[in-house]
Amino acid sequence: MELKVGESFELLEFQEGSTPLLSKLKSMGLREGKKFKVLMENGRVYLIKLDNSRIVLDKSLVKHLKVRKI
Amino acid sequence: MKKITVAVVGNPNVGKTTLLNAVAGTSLKVGNWPGVTVEKKEALVKFGDYEIYLVDLPGIYTLEPISEDEKIAIDFLKNEKVDVILNILDATNLERSLLLTAELLPFKKPTLLVLNLLDEAEKLGIEVSEEKLSELLRVKVVKTVASKGIGTKEVLPAIIETYEKKLIPFVGKEVPKELSEDQKFAIAHGIYEEVVKKKKHVERDLTDLIDYIVLHPVLGVFIFVAIIFLLFKIAFDFSSPFVDWIEGFFKDFLIPAVISVLSFFNAPEIVSRFFAEAVVGGVGFVLTFIPLIFVLYFLITFLEMSGYVPRVAFLFDKYLHKFGLHGKGVIPLILALGCNVPAIVATKTLESWKEKLLVIAMIPFISCPARLVVFSFFALVFFPEYPALVITGLYLFGILVAFLTALILKKTALKGSISHFLIELPPYRFPSLRTVLNISWIHVKDFIYRAGTLIFVASIFIWVLLNFPPGVSSPKDSFAGKIGEALVPIFKPMGIDDWQATTSIIPAFLAREIVLSSMGVIYSAEGNLQKKSTENFQFLEAIKEQGKGLALAVKSAFTSLFSLSLQTFEVEEGEESLRSLIKQSFDKASALAFMVFILIYTSCLGTYATMGREIGYKLATLFLAYSFFLAWALGTITYNLFK
Numbered sequence: 001m002e003l004k005v006g007e008s009f010e011l012l013e014f015q016e017g018s019t020p021l022l023s024k025l026k027s028m029g030l031r032e033g034k035k036f037k038v039l040m041e042n043g044r045v046y047l048i049k050l051d052n053s054r055i056v057l058d059k060s061l062v063k064h065l066k067v068r069k070i
Numbered sequence: 071m072k073k074i075t076v077a078v079v080g081n082p083n084v085g086k087t088t089l090l091n092a093v094a095g096t097s098l099k100v101g102n103w104p105g106v107t108v109e110k111k112e113a114l115v116k117f118g119d120y121e122i123y124l125v126d127l128p129g130i131y132t133l134e135p136i137s138e139d140e141k142i143a144i145d146f147l148k149n150e151k152v153d154v155i156l157n158i159l160d161a162t163n164l165e166r167s168l169l170l171t172a173e174l175l176p177f178k179k180p181t182l183l184v185l186n187l188l189d190e191a192e193k194l195g196i197e198v199s200e201e202k203l204s205e206l207l208r209v210k211v212v213k214t215v216a217s218k219g220i221g222t223k224e225v226l227p228a229i230i231e232t233y234e235k236k237l238i239p240f241v242g243k244e245v246p247k248e249l250s251e252d253q254k255f256a257i258a259h260g261i262y263e264e265v266v267k268k269k270k271h272v273e274r275d276l277t278d279l280i281d282y283i284v285l286h287p288v289l290g291v292f293i294f295v296a297i298i299f300l301l302f303k304i305a306f307d308f309s310s311p312f313v314d315w316i317e318g319f320f321k322d323f324l325i326p327a328v329i330s331v332l333s334f335f336n337a338p339e340i341v342s343r344f345f346a347e348a349v350v351g352g353v354g355f356v357l358t359f360i361p362l363i364f365v366l367y368f369l370i371t372f373l374e375m376s377g378y379v380p381r382v383a384f385l386f387d388k389y390l391h392k393f394g395l396h397g398k399g400v401i402p403l404i405l406a407l408g409c410n411v412p413a414i415v416a417t418k419t420l421e422s423w424k425e426k427l428l429v430i431a432m433i434p435f436i437s438c439p440a441r442l443v444v445f446s447f448f449a450l451v452f453f454p455e456y457p458a459l460v461i462t463g464l465y466l467f468g469i470l471v472a473f474l475t476a477l478i479l480k481k482t483a484l485k486g487s488i489s490h491f492l493i494e495l496p497p498y499r500f501p502s503l504r505t506v507l508n509i510s511w512i513h514v515k516d517f518i519y520r521a522g523t524l525i526f527v528a529s530i531f532i533w534v535l536l537n538f539p540p541g542v543s544s545p546k547d548s549f550a551g552k553i554g555e556a557l558v559p560i561f562k563p564m565g566i567d568d569w570q571a572t573t574s575i576i577p578a579f580l581a582r583e584i585v586l587s588s589m590g591v592i593y594s595a596e597g598n599l600q601k602k603s604t605e606n607f608q609f610l611e612a613i614k615e616q617g618k619g620l621a622l623a624v625k626s627a628f629t630s631l632f633s634l635s636l637q638t639f640e641v642e643e644g645e646e647s648l649r650s651l652i653k654q655s656f657d658k659a660s661a662l663a664f665m666v667f668i669l670i671y672t673s674c675l676g677t678y679a680t681m682g683r684e685i686g687y688k689l690a691t692l693f694l695a696y697s698f699f700l701a702w703a704l705g706t707i708t709y710n711l712f713k
Contacts, residue, residue, distance in 0.1 A: 020136040027132035029166040043388030045491045052162045054495040
C-alpha cells in the first residue's frame with residue numbers, strides 16, 4: 001500500500017510472516033493499534049512520526065503492514 | 071576493594087554516552103568489542119570501598135538477535151559476571167524504553183533504572199512519577215538530565231545500594247524465562263499507563279520545524295554542503311596555525327636545544343643528531359597531526375550527538391542506493407575529504423560487515439589535504455595556466471576510482487544486497503560540550519597510541535635510512551638513496567627515472583605531504599644533510615620566540631574563522647629553488663603520472679593503522695598492495711597517454 005505524505009494511519013496488523021527487521025520495528029514501538037503520521041518520503045524510504053519518535057523505514061517493510069487511513 | 075561489573079543498557083539515543091561521561095569522566099575508554107567492529111565504551115571508577123566497572127552495551131531496542139549489537143548485549147548479560155544492570159530509560163518514549171526493561175526481567179539481576187531526558191519530557195508536557203515506577207518494579211529510580219549533569223551524582227551511590235540490597239526488579243508475579251511478545255508489551259504498557267501523565271499535547275516541536283528545511287530534498291542538500299564547508303573550514307583554518315607552531319617549536323627550539331645540550335656533553339655528532347632529529351623530531355612529527363585530528367573529531371562528534379548525522383543518511387540514501395551503497399555511507403565518504411583516518415572510524419555506523427568493508431575500500435581514494443599540498447605544488451610548477459583544473463580533475467578521478475572499486479567489489483567479493491533502512495532520527499539536541507571534548511580526546515589518544523607509535527618508529531627508521539652509513543654527506547650515498555636507486559626501474563614506466571624522486575617516496579609513506587619536504591632535502595643544491603650550526607642557539611631567546619609564536623598561532627586560529635575562504639587550501643607558492651630543480655627531473659606527463667600515483671597509493675601510515683584496527687591488518691595490508699599496484703598501473707597509463 002502506498003502511504004501518502006501528510007496522512008495518518010493506524011496499524012491493524014503485521015502481515016506475511018516475521019523477519020528480524022519487523023521485530024526491530026515492533027521494538028521501536030510500532031504495534032497493532034498504534035497511530036503514526038507520514039512526514040516525508042525520499043527514494044526508497046518513508047519518515048514517520050510515531051508517538052514522540054521519528055522513524056525512517058524502507059518502503060519494502062511497509063508491505064508487511066496492514067494499515068487504515070485515519 | 072570489591073569490584074562490581076555494571077552493564078549499561080538502553081535504547082539508542084537515550085543518552086548513555088552522556089551519562090557515562092558524567093559519571094565516569096576521564097576514565098572512559100573507547101575500543102571495539104572483540105572480533106567485531108562495534109564500538110565498546112567502558113570505564114573503571116572508584117567509589118567508596120568499590121571499584122565499579124561500567125560497560126556500555128550497544129544501544130538496542132530489543133534483546134532479540136537482529137544484528138551484532140543485540141548479540142553482543144545478550145552474550146555479555148548471559149556470560150559475563152554482571153552484578154548490576156544500569157537500565158537507562160527515555161522519559162519522552164517511556165513505553166518503548168520499558169519494552170527492553172521487560173526483556174531484562176528474566177535475567178533476575180539487580181537493576182537500577184535511570185530516567186533520562188527529563189528536560190525534553192517536560193517540553194513535551196510529559197510527567198513521569200519515579201516513585202510509582204520504583205514502587206511497581208521494586209527497584210531504585212534515579213532522575214537525570216545527563217547533558218546538564220543533573221542527577222548524575224546520585225547514580226554511583228544508587229548502584230552501590232542496588233548491589234548491596236540486591237534490588238531485583240519484580241512485577242508482582244514470577245516472570246517466565248522467555249517472555250512472549252504480548253507479555254512484554256503488556257508489562258511495558260501496564261507500567262507506562264500507571265506512571266506517565268501527559269499534561270499537554272504537542273503536535274509539532276522544534277525538531278519537526280527544523281526538519282522541514284534540513285530534510286528538504288533540495289534545501290537539505292544546500293544546508294549539507296554549507297555544514298561540510300564550515301566543518302572543513304573550522305577544522306583546517308583553526309588547526310593549521312597550531313600545526314605550524316608545533317613544527318616551528320621542534321625545528322627552531324627543541325631540536326637545536328637537544329643538540330646543544332648533547333654537544334655540551336661531547337656526544338658524537340651522529341648520536342646527538344639521532345636523539346634530536348630522529349627521536350625528538352619523530353615525536354614532534356606525530357604531534358603535528360594532533361591539532362587537526364582533535365578539531366575534526368570534535369566537530370564530527372558534535373554533529374553526531376546533535377542528531378544531524380542520521381538525517382544525512384536519509385537525505386542521500388536515494389543517490390547512494392543507485393551505487394549499491396547505504397545512505398549511512400555518505401558521512402564517512404565526505405569526511406574522507408578532510409582526513410581518511412576519522413572517515414574510516416566513522417564507518418562504525420554501517421550495520422553490515424560487507425557495507426563497512428565496501429566504504430572502507432573507497433575511502434583511501436578520496437583525496438585529502440595532504441595530497442592537496444603535493445598537487446598544489448606540482449600543478450603550479452607544471453601547469454601554471456590552469457592548476458585548479460588539474461587539481462579538480464585529480465579529485466574527481468579519485469572519486470571515480472573509489473566508486474569503481476565499490477562496484478567491482480559488489481559484483482565479486484562483497485556480493486549481496488544493501489541492508490534495509492530502519493533507523494530512528496533522534497530529536498535535535500545541543501550536545502554536552504564536556505562529553506564532546508572527552509570523546510574527542512579519547513579518539514585522539516587512540517590515534518596517538520595506534521598510528522602515532524607506528525609513525526614514530528617509522529620516522530626514526532627513515533631518518534636512519536637517510537643518515538646512514540654514518541658520515542654520509544649526500545643523500546645519494548645513504549641507505550635511502552641506494553633503495554631509491556633500486557626503485558628507479560619500477561618507476562621508469564611512469565616517466566620517473568631519477569633516484570631523487572624515488573628516494574623521496576620512501577619517507578612519504580609516513581604521510582604524503584612529506585614527499586615535498588623530502589624532495590626539498592634530497593634535491594637541494596649540495597644535497598647537504600648537515601643541519602645548520604647550533605652554536606648560535608640561545609635558550610632564553612628561543613623560548614621567548616616560541617612563546618610569541620604560540621600567542622600568534624592562537625590569534626591566527628581565531629581570526630581565520632572570520633574569513634570566508636578556506637585559507638589552508640589556498641595554494642602556496644613553494645620554494646623557488648625546489649621548483650627549478652624539480653623541473654629538471656619531471657616533465658608535464660611524468661608530473662601528472664606522479665600526482666596520480668600519490669593520489670591512488672595509500673601512502674599514509676595513519677590510514678593504514680586505522681584500517682588495520684577496523685578490518686584487521688591482513689586485509690589492510692592486502693588493500694595497501696592493491697592500491698600500490700593500481701597506483702603504479704594508473705600512473706604508467708597516465709604517463710603514456712600524455713607524453
